Every structure is written in structure tokens, then in C-alpha cells.
């Protein structure tokens with residue numbers, strides 16, 4: 001085998017220093033050598049050449065992955081076959097790689113490029129990696145979700161969604177919902193211990209915000225995501241369940257936002273979908289100018305078992321030890337209590353106030369608009385969410401707060417911003433509290449949208465709405481609980497930045513040698 005290697009490296013046109021772990025090889029293919037190549041230079045003297053090509057992951061800047069290839073050749077047919085066989089067998093041993101995938105494409109997400117992106121950039125890579133696919137192009141909202149309750153999901157190694165955060169949310173609801181249904185778990189019980197979903201989801205970004213993809217891969221790029229699926233990456237993810245009055249509303253993995261982000265979404269109706277991703281900038285600006293604040297009460301239980309804090313300087317990265325610790329704790333807990341959920345006796349903290357925004361995030365929510373996200377130190381799989389409370393402040397201060405999402409300054413370093421790491425919380429708006437405590441008080445209702453005390457101020461008597469991963473919720477009073485690592489993605493978290501740019505741009509095949 002060595003013979004082939006030395007021979008190849010010496011005769012390689014660009015003798016770059018290569019190193020590729022088997023786990024990052026995409027495919028190995030035998031190759032025919034064409035006459036033209038055979039007849040040039042010193043190759044002319046050789047009788048017949050045998051060759052194979054290795055396709056592998058090449059890291060580019062900003063967490064981008066690309067498919068690169070290198071061809072090895074030699075005169076000895078047996079030697080060449082031995083190499084191809086050995087490599088193919090090594091690939092077969094990579095048990096975490098998917099062989100069969102179910103793909104849902106939202107043709108209307110983002111810039112409406114989902115179908116083209118899949119066909120031109122992703123399908124050829126899946127073919128190369130010998131992954132077979134069943135593709136469904138959705139015809140209406142909830143098509144993917146409903147379909148997941150009907151098909152035999154257990155024959156697939158994963159489900160891929162081509163679209164934005166909304167499309168991902170649909171597929172996640174389908175999969176988690178289906179798992180609970182098949183296990184006889186009642187989703188309407190806010191205290192139920194949910195069954196983990198082991199069928200991984202892959203996200204091919206083709207939406208507007210693509211925050212879940214960006215926060216779990218480090219970039220929103222279809223080819224990079226396709227390669228993470230092919231190599232069989234696995235990233236567990238916390239999921240929050242949202243209930244109202246013992247009725248299940250939704251699950252959330254990225255942002256659950258009331259006030260500012262809820263209002264953006266409300267304004268951002270489906271009628272504005274023609275604007276594409278731009279509609280968020282437009283609605284964001286309008287919502288910023290309206291500067292509404294909302295009164296309400298939040299009660300939360302702090303996440304005491306997690307090992308980090310929202311003000312940490314370090315972020316969650318590939319192989320994060322804080323998430324690993326949570327995984328261990330979860331395994332121990334399941335061993336001790338079975339599926340029964342351990343009821344925390346910890347105290348509830350209660351905060352009343354007037355808020356411009358209430359954001360609960362299960363992950364950083366980094367996206368192209370805000371590369372560090374709403375909570376830069378939030379963890380993907382630590383079993384907790386970061387609850388961010390932005391109290392009533394001036395428009396100027398709120399702008400300063402927003403701008404800090406886009407630069408290196410600490411967005412929590414304001415007197416009107418508080419952040420807590422929580423495992424569950426409840427919210428009730430003042431309006432619903434008042435209505436509940438005194439339903440006969442029709443006077444309040446008659447004043448509708450205006451603030452009775454200060455007609456000229458921005459205080460809103462109407463409620464805001466919750467933005468749950470890009471979908472609105474019908475109820476403002478909600479009960480939220482984080483389920484540690486309820487599902488898994490084809491991702492590995494954001495990799496530490498390559499310090500040595502040169503080493504990063506050079507890829508390698510040396511381990512093979």
C-alpha cells in the first residue's frame with residue numbers, strides 16, 4: 001500500500017500536505033483514466049493506469065465546508081483495488097452515516113430558491129455519498145408535519161428540511177409529536193416527560209433568518225449543511241414545550257419572544273412574504289418606531305444544575321463540556337427515575353414589570369443579522385434557556401441595546417436588561433391577570449387599545465403576541481419548560497475557529513497514507 005502512496009504523492013501536480021480523517025471522506029470512486037492524460041509526459045511509457053478518487057471535506061473560511069477530491073493512480077491493478085476496497089470498508093464502518101433520508105422542500109421559503117438549492121447543490125452530493133432519498137415538495141403549510149404522522153418514519157435514518165426556521169419547526173413538531181403519539185405520551189400535560197427523538201433532522205438553509213442552522217453549524221450554507229448530514233454528525237438540542245391552561249401550544253428551539261419580536265412577526269404577515277427576507281427589516285424598523293411596552297408577570301425556576309451562566313465569555317462550541325455534563329446528568333436521571341420527570345422543589349422567582357421585550361432562547365440565536373446572537377453564551381444542549389427581560393426604556397437606549405447584537409459589546413450590560421438561565425417559566429400579561437381577577441370590569445375593555453392613564457404614551461393595553469420560532473402563538477399567558485436534549489440534528493455545533501488560516505485552507509489526505 002505504501003508503494004501506491006509514495007508514488008502518488010511524488011507524482012501529484014500540486015503536492016499539498018494532506019490530512020483527512022476517514023470520518024470526513026465523502027466517497028471513494030474507481031476511475032477510468034482517459035487516453036489524453038495517459039499520453040502526456042512520462043505517463044506515456046506506462047501500459048495501463050488504475051486509479052481511484054477520494055472525495056473529502058475541505059474546510060474553508062467562516063465554518064464553510066466544501067467537497068474536494070484527490071485522485072490516486074498506479075500501474076498495479078490489484079494494489080489499486082485493495083486500496084479502494086479498504087477505503088470503502090472503512091466508510092461502511094462509519095455507522096452514524098445516514099443511508100436513507102426523507103426530504104421535505106418548502107418551495108416558498110426565503111427567496112423561493114429551496115427547490116433549486118436542493119436539486120443543484122444538495123442532491124448531487126447525496127448521490128455521490130450513495131444516500132437514497134424520498135423527496136416531498138410541500139404544497140401547503142403543515143404538509144410536512146401532517147405527513148410525518150402518516151409515513152413509516154422508522155425506515156429513515158433522518159429527515160431533512162429545505163427551508164427556514166419555520167419549516168424546521170414544522171418538521172420538528174411532526175417528528176416529536178409522532179414520537180409522543182407512538183409512545184402514548186399526552187403532549188397536553190405540561191409536566192409529562194417527553195420521549196427523546198433519535199431520528200436526526202438535517203437543515204438545508206433556504207429561509208429568511210436561518211437562525212437554527214447558523215447557530216448549530218456556524219454558517220447558513222446549503223453545501224456545508226449537506227456535508228454535515230453526509231458525514232453523520234449528531235448534535236443534541238434542547239426543546240422548550242409551551243402550554244396554556246394544560247393545553248399544548250408549540251415547541252420552541254430558538255426564540256420565544258414577546259413584545260418586540262412578537263410584534264415584528266405580527267406586522268410581518270404572510271401578505272408581506274413577497275418581500276422575502278427583507279420583510280423582517282421593514283417590520284423591525286416599524287416595530288422599533290412604535291416602541292410599545294407591555295405589563296406582565298414572569299415567574300421562573302433558575303437552572304441550578306447547569307454549569308454556565310449567560311454572562312460567560314465563552315460560547316458553546318463543538319464538543320462543549322457544559323452540554324456533555326448535562327448529557328451525563330440526563331442519563332443518570334433517566335436511570336434513577338425512568339421516564340418519570342424529576343419534580344424540582346426549587347423556588348420560583350417572580351418579576352413584575354413593564355417590558356419592551358421578553359425573549360427566551362434555547363440557543364444563541366446567532367444568524368447572519370447578528371453573528372453572536374441574542375444570548376451569545378447560551379448552550380445548545382445544556383437543558384436550560386436564557387430568559388432576557390428588556391424593561392421599559394427610551395427609544396435611544398433600546399436602539400443601543402439592539403445595535404450591541406451586531407458588535408462586540410455586551411448587550412446585557414444595561415440597567416434595563418436582565419438575563420437569567422432558567423429551566424422553566426410562566427408569563428401572564430397584566431391584561432389577562434386583570435381579566436381573570438375581574439371579568440365584570442367592562443370599563444377596561446371599552447378603552448380598547450388606548451392607555452387610560454396616559455393616552456399619549458406607548459403603553460399598550462392590548463397584549464403582544466409570542467413569536468415561537470417564527471410562528472405566532474394564540475395565547476399570551478404561557479407556561480414553558482425546557483426538555484434537555486429532546487432531539488438531535490445532523491450538525492456538530494460551531495467548530496472553534498481555525499487559528500492557522502493557512503492550515504485551514506490546505507486539506508489533506510495524509511492520514512490515509
Ligand SMILES: CCCCCCCCCCCCC/C=C/[C@@H](O)[C@H](COP(=O)(O)O)NC(C)=O
Pocket residue numbers: 164165166167207208209210211254255261264265280365367369370373374402403405406467468469470471
Ligand atoms: C440596528 C439594527 C439592529 C438589529 C439587531 C438584530 C438582532 C437580530 C436577532 C435576530 C434573532 C432571530 C431569532 C430567530 C427567529 C426566527 O425563528 C424567526 C423566523 O425565521 P424564518 O422566517 O422562519 O426564517 N425570525 C424572526 C426574525 O422572528
Ligand SMILES: Nc1ncnc2c1ncn2[C@@H]1O[C@H](COP(=O)(O)OP(=O)(O)O)[C@@H](O)[C@H]1O
Pocket residue numbers: 105106107108109110111137138139140141142143162163164165166167168170206207208209210470
Ligand atoms: N408549500 C407551502 N406553501 C405555503 N407555506 C408553506 C409551504 N411549505 C411550508 N410552508 C410554511 O411556510 C412557513 C415559512 O417557511 P420557511 O421555510 O421557514 O421560510 P421563511 O424563513 O422565509 O419564513 C413555514 O411555517 C411552513 O409551515
Ligand SMILES: [Ca+2]
Pocket residue numbers: 238361362363378379380381382383384385
Ligand atoms: Ca440550552
